[in-house]
Amino acid sequence: MTTTIRPATAADATAVLRLFDDAIAWFVSIGNTRQWGTEPFSTQQKQVDRVTGWVAEPGAWVAEHPDAGVVGALILGDATDYVPAATEPELYVKVLIGSRDPRAKGTGRALLAFADEQAKAAGVRMLRVDCYAGATGDLVRFYESCGYVTTDTFLVGDWPGQVLARIVGA
Template structure:
């Protein structure tokens, strides 16, 4: 049964043409972070106005493992990029699928899409014959983001710090 207050979403491969929509997602989430007093995670400036961030998002949208969740009207509500580990984390000792980016709209009509995309990452790993996944995230603030990934079946693996930005690496075995 479908919740009448929820939007039906389809997951499809992303492309660089999705960059403006994905930047809007980041801008939406950053505005929310600022509103709740958490500008430390991604800053307080809209990513759509920062050339370096525009390039990063464009590059992420071009990855072969980039996906968007969109409504029937073609509105992008979440973005997931899977691939190789980020350069700032230690290499894995076995084949893995790395969750490079996950961002989702704060719109209550799509509540749960982040969890759905993490389950989709599991499906992609299984299809590739990989049983090991990792993700990294902001490890500061209230710790809610780390707890979100733990609720998706990930466990804390290691921490890192990039110029005062505390990060947490988590992993999961299927």
């Protein structure tokens, strides 16, 4: 069955929180406790408020599977304040998360391809994203496999981050 991408609504906050909770549980099970910590987002008011705000943004999208419900989320907008400024107009991937459900396979890539379309529609050619650069580096390699190139590294406290960029159509 086909996953569809649609604008997010406030009603999607619970489903997106579940995606984060499931990811955190999986990270804990593999020993990756530094990316987002060990506590479910749904039990932290700060994170509940954050996710609720994200899904209300104009650049908020969810991927929905007919049998599994919301299996991914993409939030596009302006870069976060902790990364270096872009050198040209851009669209920033603020949040990308996908389900571990086997029916969601390929959702992250599909959402990034959708981000390409959104950048083209906005008349910009640069997409950037930042991610956790610790642990095994698998997340950085995932973005590289989707056509992103590493640019800047940064720290938020002791949390290592990596900025990656992609020129749409390149």
